[in-house]
Amino acid sequence: MLPEIQATIQQPVVKNMMKALYFQFTVGVLPLYLVTFAGYWAYGSSTQTFLLNNVNGPIWVKAVANITAFLQSVIALHIFASPMYEYLDTKHGIKGNALAFKNLSFRILVRGGYMTLNTFVSALLPFLGDFMSLTGAISTFPLTFILANHMYLVANKxxxxxxxxxxxxxxxxFFAIMSVAATIAALRLIALDSKTYHVFADL
Structure with a gap:
């Protein structure tokens, strides 16, 4: 994401953005595939949803990895919650200096409350990741890969x-088939995990 953000700062924006996207989808995806294939090679289909639960080694390595995952989750939540934050700020007339007492206190209380509620629901439903997989299969694949390619075809036919x-x-x-396969896999995971479910279960 950092190359994309940097690309929007200097002109020409479109050309720089394309360079950033090419970098992201070539060199940038290598670590993702490395973790995916190395994890499956090491643990097979018994890999848990949270990969670090399978990792053995020094305690400090797992601690650093978990802290990093936590920080990444906080940052990702802020990014994906930005539309909600913007909606709340607009609805309640929050504008002007971000450090003004009214604006700062509102954002700390409302955004902090929003994150707290999300965290509580995630802990309450311990296999929420399965539902996230389902929504991702139904929405992320079609919107990110299928619709984008189709729109490009229509616009430049x-x-x-x-x-x-x-x-x-x-x-x-390809991504339509992947979407169907991911939907089936997510439904299977929900069915399996629901058999051992209880509130705040440690799955």
């Missing part, structure tokens, strides 16, 4: 070569 069109249609069909 007279400018694309046959190979480019073929490539985008491959993406559409």
């Amino acid at each position: 007279n400018k694309l070569t046959s190979i480019q069109k073929f490539w985008h249609w491959i993406n559409i069909w």
Whole structure:
């Protein structure tokens, strides 16, 4: 995300953004695939949802990894909750200096309360990750990969070569199949975890 943010600072924005996106989807995805394939190679299908639960080694290594995961979760929550924050600020007339007492106290109370509520629900429903997988399969795959490719095809249908069109249609069909497979897998996980479910269970 950092290259994308930096790309919007200097001109030409579109050209820099494209460079950042190419970097993100080539070099940037390597660590993600490394963790995915190395984790499956090491633990197989018995891997737990939270990968660090499977890791053995020095306590300090696991502690650092868990702290890093926690900080990443806090940052990610703030990013994805930004539309809600903006809506609440607009609805309650919060504007001007961010450090003004009224604005600062409102944001600490409301945003802190929002994060606390989310954390409470996540702990209350210990297999909430399964539901997140389901919503991701139903929404993230179609919106991020299928719709984007289809919109690009429609917008540039007279400018694309046959190979480019073929490539985008491959993406559409591949991620459509992945979406269906991920939906089935998420429903299976929900069915399995619901058998051992109780409030605040440590799954």
